[in-house]
Amino acid sequence: MSQTAVRRFVGWLPTAVDVRVRVLAVASLVGQIVLIVTGGAVRLSSSGLGCPTWPRCTASSLTTTPEMGYHGVIEFGNRLLTFALSAVAVAMLVAVWNLRKERKDLFWLSVALLASIPAQAVIGGISVLTELNPWVVALHFLVSMALVVFATLLVNRAYGRSGRFMSRSLPALPSSMRPVTAATAGAVALAVLLGVVVTGAGPHAGDANAPRNGLDWDFVAHLHAVPAYLVTFGALFAVVIVLARRVGGPFRPAVLGLLGLTVLQAAIGITQYYTGIPALLVGLHMLVGALLMAEATNAADLARWSPRA
Secondary structure, rough: OOOHHHHHHHHHHHHOOHHHHHHHHHHHHHHHHHHHHHHHHHOOOOOOOOOOOOOOOOOOOOOOOOOHHHHHHHHHHHHHHHHHHHHHHHHHHHHOHHHHHHHHHHHHHHHHHHHHHHHHHHHHHOOOOOOOOOHHHHHHHHHHHHHHHHHHHHHHOOOOOOOOOOOOOOOOOOOOOHHHHHHHHHHHHHHHHHHHHHHOOOOOOOOOOOOOOOOHHHHHHHHHHHHHHHHHHHHHHHHHHHHHHHHOOOOHHHHHHHHHHHHHHHHHHHHHHHHOOOOOOOOOHHHHHHHHHHHHHHHHHHHHOEEEE
């Protein structure tokens, strides 16, 4: 590519946050949530070793082969999603390149999301090479949840909902709201952390011969429920305060969504516990968990940047 073409391309890139930046930010968040769901499909369909080696799918092929059946297709399909996320992450970083000095918040969040992709690929590879060691699989999932947090912050910054470059003032909130939403987001993170421990002790290992962590499933399942109760309490408290003070703006739907997702997640968790942990409900639990992490991050982020009443 000639220097003239490079200059034209750089000149075409956004010099202010526009629709291209915002669409790519949303695509980053959606992509991270989809990756969690497809990763769950790999494990819940016992396709974790559908591609039994890494980085190749087999010792002699980069891609799945007909002999590997649908397990190979599912596992390889999840690997292919990494390339789609890579494309979005690269496009996001390129889109904010001209803004890298004045909008360091967008730039460094974009760098973090792009840098995570090879790291996740390596962790995923290690999980395959260790025949789905439950602790490595847990790390793989936890990193994905952390990336949901980063992507949510990226969306908020791109839309001017929070941060130093907010497009409009947020409504004033009671001084208690900031620690409540922060603690609620922390409780969600703790529930996720304990949730992967429950998964490592449960029946959905990703392969019939995959090792388990050796912990008592029933005990860690009840332990996992404790931070879930704290999330419910925090979300309910936030909603009561918001409705009582008639708080408007983006914070009201944020806490209402947080409470709604919390109740839905609790209902799914209780149902799957008493119905033998069906794979479909476990997959739904993972999806709602990712949405809940995003909403808890959103509420805490908005509360952080709102003025105190």
